Amino acid sequence: MLSDLHIENIAVIERADISFTKGLNVLTGETGAGKSIIIDALEAVMGARTSRELVRSGADRAVASAAFSECDAGAWLSENELECDEELVLQRRISEDGKSSCRVSGSPVTAAQLRELSRLLLDIHGQNDGRQLMDETRHREYLDGFGGYGELLADYEAKYAQFREIKKEIKRLSMDEDDKERLTEKLKDTIEELSGAELREGEEEELSARRDLLRNSEKLTESLNAAYDALYGAEESAVSLSELASSEMQRAARYSEELSDTVKTIDDAAFMLKDAAEIIRDMLQSLDFSPQEYDRLETRLSLLRRLQKKYGGDEAQLIEKLSQSQKQLDEMEYSGDLLVKLENKLEAQRKTVKTAAAALTKARRETAKLLQERIEEELKALAMPSVRFLVDITPQKDGEGFDATGADVICFLMSANKGEKPGAISKIASGGELSRIMLAMKNVFSENDPVGTLVFDEIDTGVSGIAAQRVGEKLAELSRHKQVLCVTHLPQIAAMADTHFLIEKAERGERTFTSVTELDDEGRRRELARLHGGDNITENTLISAGEQLEAARRFKQSL
Numbered sequence: 376m377l378s379d380l381h382i383e384n385i386a387v388i389e390r391a392d393i394s395f396t397k398g399l400n401v402l403t404g405e406t407g408a409g410k411s412i413i414i415d416a417l418e419a420v421m422g423a424r425t426s427r428e429l430v431r432s433g434a435d436r437a438v439a440s441a442a443f444s445e446c447d448a449g450a451w452l453s454e455n456e457l458e459c460d461e462e463l464v465l466q467r468r469i470s471e472d473g474k475s476s477c478r479v480s481g482s483p484v485t486a487a488q489l490r491e492l493s494r495l496l497l498d499i500h501g502q503n504d505g506r507q508l509m510d511e512t513r514h515r516e517y518l519d520g521f522g523g524y525g526e527l528l529a530d531y532e533a534k535y536a537q538f539r540e541i542k543k544e545i546k547r548l549s550m551d552e553d554d555k556e557r558l559t560e561k562l563k564d565t566i567e568e569l570s571g572a573e574l575r576e577g578e579e580e581e582l583s584a585r586r587d588l589l590r591n592s593e594k595l596t597e598s599l600n601a602a603y604d605a606l607y608g609a610e611e612s613a614v615s616l617s618e619l620a621s622s623e624m625q626r627a628a629r630y631s632e633e634l635s636d637t638v639k640t641i642d643d644a645a646f647m648l649k650d651a652a653e654i655i656r657d658m659l660q661s662l663d664f665s666p667q668e669y670d671r672l673e674t675r676l677s678l679l680r681r682l683q684k685k686y687g688g689d690e691a692q693l694i695e696k697l698s699q700s701q702k703q704l705d706e707m708e709y710s711g712d713l714l715v716k717l718e719n720k721l722e723a724q725r726k727t728v729k730t731a732a733a734a735l736t737k738a739r740r741e742t743a744k745l746l747q748e749r750i751e752e753e754l755k756a757l758a759m760p761s762v763r764f765l766v767d768i769t770p771q772k773d774g775e776g777f778d779a780t781g782a783d784v785i786c787f788l789m790s791a792n793k794g795e796k797p798g799a800i801s802k803i804a805s806g807g808e809l810s811r812i813m814l815a816m817k818n819v820f821s822e823n824d825p826v827g828t829l830v831f832d833e834i835d836t837g838v839s840g841i842a843a844q845r846v847g848e849k850l851a852e853l854s855r856h857k858q859v860l861c862v863t864h865l866p867q868i869a870a871m872a873d874t875h876f877l878i879e880k881a882e883r884g885e886r887t888f889t890s891v892t893e894l895d896d897e898g899r900r901r902e903l904a905r906l907h908g909g910d911n912i913t914e915n916t917l918i919s920a921g922e923q924l925e926a927a928r929r930f931k932q933s934l
Contacts, residue, residue: 376858377497377828378462379442382416384434387880387889394893396874399854402862402891403869403902404878409889410862413878414499414832417441419467419475421497422489427473440466441497447825448495455492457482463496465489499830500817508787508809508816509801515785518766521820522742524735531731535779538724545717548706555707562704565686569697572682576691579679586672592662599659607652614652617645725775732782739783740768746819753815757849758842759808761793807837814846818853829853830860835868843867848930855934866906866920870927875899899924 382391387409404410416439419425430437443463452459459480466478467489477489484492519528588595600608607614621641628634683689686696706713743766750764765788776782788797791808804812814834821829831850838846847868853859854873863869875894880887894902903920904912 376443376445377441377860378444380413380416380420381438381440382412383438384431385416385419385429385437385439386412386431387887388412388416388891389431389888391889391891393876393891395858395860397854397858398873399851399871400858400860400874400876401869401872402860402876402878403864403906405880406864408878408880410878411832412889413891414830414862417497417499417830419469420465420489421493421499422467422477422486422491425467425469425473425475427469427471429469430471435471437469438466440464443496443828446496446827448492451492451495452479455484455488457484465493465496494826496826497828497830498817498824498826499832500813500834508813509804511786511799511801514766514787515780515783517787517816517820518739518742518746518785521746521823522738523823524738524742527731527735527738531728531735531781532779534724534728534731535777538721538728541717541721541724545714545721548714548717559704559707562700562707565700566697566704569682569686569693569700572678572693574679574682574690574694574697576694578690579676582672582676582679586669586676588662589669589672596659596662599655599662603652603655603659606648606655614645614648617641617648621645728777729782732777735781736768736783739781739785743768749819750812750815753818753849754811756845757811757815758845759791759811761791763790763797764812765789765797805837807839807842810834810836810838811842811846814849818849821853821857826857828858828860832862833864834861835863835865838865847871847927851927851931852934864906866903866923869899869903869906870920870923871931872899873931875902877902896924 376397377395380391380393380395382388382393384390393413402410402413415429419429419437419439420441441464443465444461446463448459448463452463457479462480464478464480467475468477469475475486477484477486479489479492604612606612621638624634624638624641628638679690682693686693688696747764747766751762754762754764767786767788769784769786771777771782771784787800789800789803789808789812790797791803791805800809800812814831817829817831834850835843835846843865844867847865847870850859850861850868851871861868861872869875875898877892877894877898878889879892880889882888892898900917900920901912903923904916907920908916
């Protein structure tokens with residue numbers, strides 16, 4: 376449940392703190408007062424795309440944060456290594472240059488993570504959703520979302536993916552003889568060149584190090600010889616002097632036992648100096664080289680770099696290229712036999728896919744009957760008594776007769792008036808009917824949806840009179856098991872509110888400010904009177920508003 380929304384410097388809202396409650400929360404106000412900004416703020420919190428135009432003029436940043444309680448997002452939080460107490464807080468900051476940052480309970484997250492999480496918490500039904508209903512390509516998604524046959528869908532998608540992979544492999548191996556001959560020659564050349572190079576992983580690094588060593592061998596030899604002489608080679612070397620010191624300290628230790636540890640320290644130092652001298656001697660011996668060795672190194676490095684430039688990648692990737700080329704050449708040589716096997720495999724997989732598609736179609740048809748009944752029931756309650764709603768499922772005609780979604784073409788049909796033949800929603804439904812169909816679908820789908828908060832932005836588009844009354848009643852009904860937020864212009868819907876907020880715009884000085892106020896009973900009565908009569912608020916309109924509130928109260932008590 377959305378408990379609190381904080382808005383700061385978003386459009387004309389300088390600052391607003393809104394505390395929502397369970398049930399139906401309604402927001403009303405004059406056109407242009409800023410109701411849509413509340414929705415913009417919520418969408419920003421949900422990770423939607425934002426821009427600097429959202430930041431209030433003169434402010435260096437905008438902030439929107441939403442606090443949720445009683446939400447079921449524990450699994451997602453654990454998966455993303457985030458912690459949360461009883462309250463989950465989502466925050467979005469937008470700077471004046473358009474850059475944004477996102478946080479979940481104080482921890483930074485990406486906008487994509489914010490979108491994932493918010494889908495578990497909040498569902499916004501905007502003014503464009505009705506138009507989405509007219510897009511017939513979305514109807515399958517609506518039906519499958521209602522169906523609850525996720526395992527069947529996943530099984531079909533896996534089998535179809537295998538079918539596609541086999542087809543892709545057949546296409547790769549199928550080519551005319553000229554193309555096949557050209558590719559074969561190219562693969563042979565690649566294999567000959569790479570295998571002849573006798574590649575070894577890490578060789579270039581080793582050769583480069585040896586070459587650099589030899590390139591500086593003269594200066595290196597000079598320094599190493601000087602160091603060796605100082606440590607061991609000279610008459611009074613460090614080793615000989617340390618041995619002399621050790622001998623003298625051993626004699627001294629006969630007279631003072633506390634010098635025993637010092638003797639050991641000197642002996643250890645002498646041994647370490649000897650070890651260092653041996654390392655230097657071995658290094659000097661390794662520098663014994665000829666100009667021919669340097670030439671061999673340069674030639675080998677040149678070959679490796681030419682191959683890397685030609686084929687791309689380091690030695691490991693060149694070795695992999697050789698392996699893949701050999702494998703592909705083998706496939707080319709035996710492609711005829713392999714194609715026969717793949718064609719047989721494809722036919723078997725085609726049957727498997729069709730079987731899975733048939734099971735999916737059966738589930739969809741069963742679901743379609745239930746969805747039709749439920750939507751018609753909901754629409755009749757929304758003042759569409761003669762409505763007929765149909766889910767039309769027909770076989771695919773193109774290609775294989777199936778695709779990634781199954782073997783069905785799915786289209787919602789409706790007839791709003793008695794005696795009329797059902798037709799495509801996009802051609803028949805009015806704006807008000809689209810709004811009610813979407814509300815009916817939201818009501819039906821929400822029963823199995825874990826999202827706790829539904830937001831309706833002007834669900835009343837194209838609706839008035841009795842239809843508006845029924846929409847209000849349906850929202851009140853929906854709010855008994857979901858938290859509902861609704862932006863509306865209709866008194867029939869506003870009267871059903873459990874909590875009612877008034878959005879008002881005012882000018883102070885040279886700036887415009889929008890405020891959000893929770894209304895008490897008297898405030899609600901006056902706002903309903905305004906929604907009915909505009910500025911012409913009389914005693915009669917106030918009485919009528921009071922009667923409407925009382926009727927709404929009685930209806931909600933009956934739920």
